[in-house]
Amino acid sequence: xxxxxxxxxxxxxxxxxxxxxxxxxxxxxxxxxxxxxxxxxxxxxxxxxxxxxxxxxxxxxxxxxxxxxxxxxxxxxxxxxxxxxxxxxxxxxxxxxxxxxxxxxxxxxxxxxxxxxxxxxxxxxxxxxxxxxxxxxxxxxxxxxxxxxxxxxxxxxxxxxxxxxxxxxxxxxxxxxxxxxxxxxxxxxxxxxxxxxxxxxxx
Numbered sequence: 001x002x003x004x005x006x007x008x009x010x011x012x013x014x015x016x017x018x019x020x021x022x023x024x025x026x027x028x029x030x031x032x033x034x035x036x037x038x039x040x041x042x043x044x045x046x047x048x049x050x051x052x053x054x055x056x057x058x059x060x061x062x063x064x065x066x067x068x069x070x071x072x073x074x075x076x077x078x079x080x081x082x083x084x085x086x087x088x089x090x091x092x093x094x095x096x097x098x099x100x101x102x103x104x105x106x107x108x109x110x111x112x113x114x115x116x117x118x119x120x121x122x123x124x125x126x127x128x129x130x131x132x133x134x135x136x137x138x139x140x141x142x143x144x145x146x147x148x149x150x151x152x153x154x155x156x157x158x159x160x161x162x163x164x165x166x167x168x169x170x171x172x173x174x175x176x177x178x179x180x181x182x183x184x185x186x187x188x189x190x191x192x193x194x195x196x197x198x199x200x201x202x203x
Contacts, residue, residue, distance in 0.1 A: 003099045004062065007037060007048055010096070014086040022049075025083045030054040035090040038083035047073070047081060050096045056105070058097035065144070066183050069100040075177050075185065076146055078153045106151060125171035129192045132164045133178055135203040139163025144179040176201065 017036065020028055025038055029051045038049040050058030061073035068076065129147075133140040140163045146156040147167055154174075155167040169192055176188040180203060188201050 003060065003096065004046070004048075004067070007039070007060075007096060010088055010092055011037060011039060011086050014088050017085045017087055019082050019084045022077060022079050022081060022083060025049070025085060026056060029056070029085070034085065034087070035093050036086050036088045037093060037096065038085045040081035040083045042081065047077060047083070048096075048100075049083065050093050050100065051085075052090055052093050052097065056102060057093075058100040059102055060100050063144075065142075065179070065181065068179075068183065070102050071104045072185055073100065074102055074104075075148070075153070076144065076156060076179065078146075078156050125194060127169065127171065127192070127194065127197055128166050129169050129174075130164055130166045130198045131176065131190075132162070132198070132200045133159050133203065134163055134200060135180075137202075140180065140203065142181065146177040146179075148175040148177060149173070178203065 014036070017034070028034070029036070031054070033054040034051055035053065036051050038051065040047040044064050046062040048060040049056055059070060059073040059077070061068045061076045131145060133143050133145065139161070141159055141161050143159045144156065145159060145165045147154050147169070149172065154169065157165045157167070159165045171193045174190050174192060176190055178186045178188070178201065180186070186203055190199055
């Protein structure tokens with residue numbers, strides 16, 4: 001049985017505890033010491049988060065390109081999803097976690113501590129950052145690109161025919177996570193500022 005089928009079977013017999021955006025879900029689960037599985041579905045995208053004793057322990061990300069597990073899955077989570085949390089027996093949650101364990105917990109913890117800019121401070125600057133993904137100078141169409149700042153995913157989109165993708169961002173340093181058609185993840189460190197609003201990344 002596929003892990004996705006196993007999860008779906010578990011959720012059909014479980015009670016929903018509510019629906020939350022990801023940061024609120026993490027806080028709610030931690031405060032209540034929850035054992036359960038949270039599920040989010042948007043079009044062809046499916047995401048699961050397995051929680052034991054209030055801690056996110058496993059993650060799955062599924063889209064039309066395939067399935068990612070654990071740390072790779074978490075890196076493609078944004079804070080825009082609405083997760084429905086289900087109460088599940090901890091032994092069953094543990095069985096799910098065995099196939100999708102999160103080893104780098106900082107990916108999740110930093111979402112709680114992420115600070116929004118304070119009003120009254122000098123405007124950091126806002127603009128559109130255009131990234132072009134190439135391999136051997138050939139534009140890469142249909143590649144998923146995610147941007148992360150201070151451990152929080154702030155944007156995720158798929159490249160167009162010319163290999164480009166654009167994000168509206170505050171100026172600063174970002175990690176760019178590129179997921180190619182073979183499900184391989186490559187991370188780049190970039191600086192977005194007024195003088196450099198376009199960048200080409202070679203895989």
